[in-house]
Amino acid sequence: MVVDQLREDELDRLFQAFADSTRRDIVRRVTVGEYSVSGLAALYAMSFAAVQKHVAVLERASLVTKEKRGREQIVRGNHEGLQKARRLLDEYEAIWRQRVDRIADILAEG
Amino acid sequence: MVVDQLREDELDRLFQAFADSTRRDIVRRVTVGEYSVSGLAALYAMSFAAVQKHVAVLERASLVTKEKRGREQIVRGNHEGLQKARRLLDEYEAIWRQRVDRIADILAEG
DNA sequence: CTGATCTACAACCATTTGGTTGTACGATAG
DNA sequence: CTATCGTACAACCAAATGGTTGTAGATCAG
Numbered sequence: 001m002v003v004d005q006l007r008e009d010e011l012d013r014l015f016q017a018f019a020d021s022t023r024r025d026i027v028r029r030v031t032v033g034e035y036s037v038s039g040l041a042a043l044y045a046m047s048f049a050a051v052q053k054h055v056a057v058l059e060r061a062s063l064v065t066k067e068k069r070g071r072e073q074i075v076r077g078n079h080e081g082l083q084k085a086r087r088l089l090d091e092y093e094a095i096w097r098q099r100v101d102r103i104a105d106i107l108a109e110g
Numbered sequence: 111m112v113v114d115q116l117r118e119d120e121l122d123r124l125f126q127a128f129a130d131s132t133r134r135d136i137v138r139r140v141t142v143g144e145y146s147v148s149g150l151a152a153l154y155a156m157s158f159a160a161v162q163k164h165v166a167v168l169e170r171a172s173l174v175t176k177e178k179r180g181r182e183q184i185v186r187g188n189h190e191g192l193q194k195a196r197r198l199l200d201e202y203e204a205i206w207r208q209r210v211d212r213i214a215d216i217l218a219e220g
Numbered sequence: 221c222t223g224a225t226c227t228a229c230a231a232c233c234a235t236t237t238g239g240t241t242g243t244a245c246g247a248t249a250g
Numbered sequence: 251c252t253a254t255c256g257t258a259c260a261a262c263c264a265a266a267t268g269g270t271t272g273t274a275g276a277t278c279a280g
Contacts, residue, residue, distance in 0.1 A: 011134070016126070019125035047269075052228075053269085072227085089195055092192055096141055130237095156239070159240075159259085163237090163238070163239080
């Protein structure tokens with residue numbers, strides 16, 4: 001086994017990151033606009049530290065990047081993670097379509 | 111707030127379900143072939159009960175369905191969950207493209 | 221310089237997660 | 251009928267998750 005452990009871990013982190021509505025909202029916002037960590041924190045009914053942790057989870061998943069600007073840390077959307085997640089789901093969709101085609105073939109044969 | 115709590119919870123469950131390599135493998139397998147719960151359990155280095163729990167997580171996320179056949183429970187892939195997950199990532203991709211277009215516009219103006 | 225702001229990080233807590241073993245029960249094979 | 255198989259479910263455990271408060275270091279405004 002141990003097919004491609006690095007990629008598997010990467011995908012674990014990616015989907016785990018998406019599995020929280022606050023984090024999904026952060027991703028949407030930082031894709032459209034520019035936010036510091038505290039700018040984001042102001043949007044949610046939770047502590048600054050909690051939002052900071054959410055951003056860290058997104059960063060580890062390559063869904064956002066942080067860039068220091070003065071005393072602020074600007075959070076930006078990172079297309080890389082999103083693309084990887086989409087690519088995986090596209091693979092699954094392809095497997096599904098192959099399966100449907102195969103069943104169609106069997107029906108055509110019979 | 112409380113935009114669409116049901117959908118948010120649904121998405122939480124969906125991405126949470128994808129955030130585990132064993133579960134991703136189960137989804138792939140049951141999309142292609144037919145497996146009972148114990149048939150799946152035989153594939154992994156963990157207990158039957160553990161696999162049973164993974165299947166339950168996938169079922170709650172609408173990624174698989176179970177169907178009783180004699181004393182076996184047949185697990186099958188369910189396109190519904192996969193589609194919903196893909197749809198969300200497509201939305202994010204669209205947001206990203208809009209952002210890129212907007213930047214292009216600004217550059218064109220300037 | 222001083223005070224306010226932004227961030228990082230540690231420590232703590234409750235709940236969830238991913239695993240285990242054990243028990244029980246319906247369905248099937250012999 | 252009896253033994254076995256496939257499943258369900260409870261109880262338990264360690265680790266991870268999602269939140270909190272508190273402390274401390276940079277950076278900026280006045």
